[in-house]
Amino acid sequence: MKRYRRVLLVSDTHFSLRNSKGSQEELGSFVKKQIKSCDALFLLGDIFDFYHEYNHVIPKAFFSMYVLFRDLKDMGKDVHYWTGNHDFWHGDFLKSVGVVVHRKEEMFNLGGVNYLFAHGDDIGRFNPVNFIIKNDINRFLFRHIHPDIGFEIARVVSRLSRISSSRKKPRIKKYIDFARSKFRAGADVVVIGHIHEQYTFKVGEKLFIVLGDWMIHRYYGLIEDGRISLRRWNQLPE
Ligand SMILES: [Mn+2]
Numbered sequence: 001m002k003r004y005r006r007v008l009l010v011s012d013t014h015f016s017l018r019n020s021k022g023s024q025e026e027l028g029s030f031v032k033k034q035i036k037s038c039d040a041l042f043l044l045g046d047i048f049d050f051y052h053e054y055n056h057v058i059p060k061a062f063f064s065m066y067v068l069f070r071d072l073k074d075m076g077k078d079v080h081y082w083t084g085n086h087d088f089w090h091g092d093f094l095k096s097v098g099v100v101v102h103r104k105e106e107m108f109n110l111g112g113v114n115y116l117f118a119h120g121d122d123i124g125r126f127n128p129v130n131f132i133i134k135n136d137i138n139r140f141l142f143r144h145i146h147p148d149i150g151f152e153i154a155r156v157v158s159r160l161s162r163i164s165s166s167r168k169k170p171r172i173k174k175y176i177d178f179a180r181s182k183f184r185a186g187a188d189v190v191v192i193g194h195i196h197e198q199y200t201f202k203v204g205e206k207l208f209i210v211l212g213d214w215m216i217h218r219y220y221g222l223i224e225d226g227r228i229s230l231r232r233w234n235q236l237p238e
Pocket of ligand 1: 045046084085086119121193194195
């Protein structure tokens with residue numbers, strides 16, 4: 001396991017298949033500024049509002065992000081990418097540009113502190129929507145629809161699912177229960193995305209943090225020598 005002294009955290013940018021070039025570039029210039037003093041970028045899921053790749057084809061809408069990942073690698077920075085509930089259909093493309101893809105929670109020791117990172121969508125009870133979209137048979141079927149049609153359907157479904165979940169108040173208790181179980185398993189800090197709001201809960205000496213989203217709030221996190229701080233990015237228009 002690599003040692004990281006300073007890590008930049010971003011989650012839930014939800015870049016869409018249409019018209020997200022500007023927001024991708026905005027994130028790109030933010031990351032490139034911040035990353036200079038960091039060793040790695042951790043993306044905690046739902047970076048793309050919908051992503052699917054075929055054996056020979058990748059979505060062109062996210063080209064700016066692919067370039068960003070490659071640039072970061074060239075700068076000697078590591079990129080860790082947790083798949084979310086909107087962008088789990090990754091093949092081996094990101095790996096080929098040097099990104100480490102995590103499909104489930106992962107523990108890192110940062111500055112002597114055990115951090116557990118997860119997107120957070122599969123916490124709690126059985127989720128029928130997740131079951132349908134993460135199902136191998138459906139994935140197989142989707143592969144055989146023409147991409148221009150499949151992506152259009154997926155774009156609408158992704159949008160609706162995001163709107164419906166943003167109207168529901170998150171039941172935070174199940175996430176806290178999840179964090180407690182991870183504390184018992186040795187984590188000192190549990191960090192998730194997914195909920196789009198920022199929360200910090202202290203349980204004794206342990207911390208449970210919901211990072212909040214980049215899409216609306218421009219929340220981000222920095223971990224330095226084991227200590228996490230949560231921030232918001234504000235930039236005056238140029
Ligand atoms: Mn999510």
